[in-house]
Amino acid sequence: MKKALLTIFALAFVAGVAGPSFADASRDYISIVGSSTVYPFATVVAERFGKSTKFKTPKIESTGSGGGHKLFGAGVGVQHPDITNSSRRIKKSEFEKATKNGIRIVEVKIGYDGIVVANSKQAAPFKLTRRDLFLALAKTVPSTDNIAGNTQPNPYKTWKDVNPSLPDVKIEVLGPPPTSGTRDAFVELVMEAGAEEFGWIKAMAKTDKKAYKALCHTVREDGAYIEAGENDNLIVQKLEANPDALGIFGFSFLDQNTDKIQGSFIDLTFRLFFRGI
Incomplete structure (x- = not known):
């Protein structure tokens, strides 16, 4: 499963998708976690994504940036989220943990909030x-x-x-x-x-x-x-x-x-x- 890290530096908002392969046969939707600040924007994007593509509407959880990085970096597989939203850049320790667990991180900077x-x-x-x-x-x-x-x-x-x-x-x-x-x-x-x-x-x-x-x-x-x-x-x-x-x-x-x-x-x-x- 390909995974992506979507980042907002303090105050930016983010929304997006992980890549062409989001899950295998045991999960047919994109799982997204992360920042509560980004959550309102991400839900709008998820709803539009679900309506305009053949894929199901992504499932989004508001876990906080730190909580999102923890869940995202725990490993690869359907039991882990595909994308995490963040209102800060990933920390060195979080990056190293994710990399060690076999995750190839793709950072996408989207926009601004306050x-x-x-x-x-x-x-x-x-x-x-x-x-x-x-x-x-x-x-x-x-x-x-x-x-x-x-x-x-x-x-x-x-x-x-x-x-x-x-x-x-x-x-x-x-x-x-x-x-x-x-x-x-x-x-x-x-x-x-x-x-x-x-x-x-x-x-x-x-x-x-x-x-x-x-x-x-x-x-x-x-x-x-x-x-x-x-x-x-x-x-x-x-x-x-x-x-x-x-x-x-x-x-x-x-x-x-x-x-x-x-x-x-x-x-x-x-x-x-x-x-x-």
Whole structure:
């Protein structure tokens, strides 16, 4: 069975097919797994594929980018998916595992999507900076004594604690789990950029990359950040039920629910983050 890896770099969307031979006689459909951010786009493509070809409509599962790579790279055969969608590039370890298991990887880059920070339309839109988001969501933050190099467990309980210009509202952000490519993109595009507002952290990127990533990429686990699984529709529903909460997910879910939720202003310029391929 020929297999293909379809990749979206943080924020791109993808859809496609694996090749001319998708399965043997024991499975007569294409099996696709991967990113929840890509899922809405992939389902549309799958439906059109099923209607316009002699093949059955592909089966698509939203497993998250990391979960998709794990399933895809486990081996060749009808018990394994033919295609995986990803909102980040495949990691070296995932590539090596797949290759070792006899998979010839074909990478297809398709398009772009965005990451949004959003909240319910029942509340005022947030105006945040990436520095605000880093301080609100990082597990460890620069110490309040303002001495370069000193850190402390995140003490901030409300958005006002982070920035006096923000609402006196409890920090509650629903977002993707560590298996999600959208989460990988968020910590790289937002958390890192926010952390680098502190000069000594920016310098750390060159002197101690491991410590730098640990500080910038590790999200707090005290309840302020809530992992909502690989189901962005669930985040939208929870935002509608809780006007004080914020959510992190793909732009398509904001676009589909503009009657219920609104994007936040980030750095007073854009409401979403983009990353080119």
